[in-house]
Amino acid sequence: MTKAAERIDRVSRSQVDKFEERRKTLADAAIQTLSELGYARTSLREIAQNSAFSHGVLHYYFRDKVDLITYCVRQYKAHCVQRYDQIVATARTGDALAQGFAEGLVQTLRDEALMHRLWYDLRSQSLFEESFRADVLEIDQSLERMIWRIVSRFAELGDARLVVPSPVAYAMFDGLFQQALLHYLSGSGSALADLRERVLQLLPHLVCPSQSGTTQPGARLVAAHQQRASHSA
Amino acid sequence: MTKAAERIDRVSRSQVDKFEERRKTLADAAIQTLSELGYARTSLREIAQNSAFSHGVLHYYFRDKVDLITYCVRQYKAHCVQRYDQIVATARTGDALAQGFAEGLVQTLRDEALMHRLWYDLRSQSLFEESFRADVLEIDQSLERMIWRIVSRFAELGDARLVVPSPVAYAMFDGLFQQALLHYLSGSGSALADLRERVLQLLPHLVCPSQSGTTQPGARLVAAHQQRASHSA
DNA sequence: AAGGCTTCTGGACAACTGTCAAGACTTTCC
């Protein structure tokens, strides 16, 4: 039984909030450390040094290291998804949405590169450490849903039909972003511009203009290409 | 100066080969350990325990841990690319190539999941550990070229034109494979079938039928060269 | 002021890490 669970029954609400608040504070320090050093080189003492407390306190608020990291992953999720839903809500044309989406990705890459480096690190860790897997899968799904909302809205605004399912759409943009991150952190000066260009080029390929009846593959491909050509003009 | 470099001037060729051979042997043990435990939890003693030797010998054949891991990454590359070029060489129709490519990815996922788990782990590590970055980028580029050979040949066989540049094509399939790996290792029974289906569905989206009827010999190559130029900029 | 919680500190522990060096064993060569 965790200390948090023990306390809920017998202490006041404000104390619980304070307890939870400190957990958040410590998790923030942990996330900062993780994004700087990576999972492999982050120790509890290092985390404590990035906070206002000593290393012992971490075991007062978290059962063990896995408990702390898991909490961090969860906290990261909340911070992660919210950004793009505003873009979806405000864009009034397909072009504006595409521009906003691409620009959002570029900004994310530039401003939060370390944060997303951490995300890819932890997602890779979850391939080995089973404890992280459930949370990682949950975050991954929420990211997939976010991408799906964007491309769905894009199709809607263009009165078009989506030709790829949700997991494929997510995998594509995730691959593009990860590639851009690697090159950006490697010092490539064109990584930001490349990402923007590629996202803008890819997005129209995911839809085809809605027509009566089922779409023929050939027609869809031509349409996608035509749309892309008109877009870049 | 490494021990290997010291020796080259004054010992026989066979001794150098033997030295290099043992390095390979030890690197194999290291790769096996890494693919089992992940980078974060792999120690030199654990590697030695997966070999026929004691832990001290690792510092006889490798300067330090980074030297060993870097060597492993390089060795991994050789093992990695060769698989798909045969598929490109033998396929006589676009459909057969698509089937062979999808089946190759599925087989790779099923048979070498741990190996590729290691690859994604090390690629993530390279985001933090600068020592790995050059090798990781080199492997990444060779994988990108491999994907490009496949989709190029696919377009050629279908008398079609590619509508996405090389980095985008690689990012898409890399994203798809990584997604499939995560779900496969998480116990999803449909991960293999999903990957096959999605690859087969995605591949035709990358090309559009050439409209002039005659294929321009240089068009694709120009596109490829433009891509490379923008990449190195 | 006193006592009982909660919160936090700092030290201790065993286990583990990369690295290194002294020496033993093996092979090669004169």
Add this chain to the structure above:
DNA sequence: GGAAAGTCTTGACAGTTGTCCAGAAGCCTT
């Protein structure tokens, strides 16, 4: 055979790690 070079083992080292704990410090009620 014997010296020299190459190969490998073993133990040690200094540092780090996660974890735990005794107790100090703060806070609140009585």
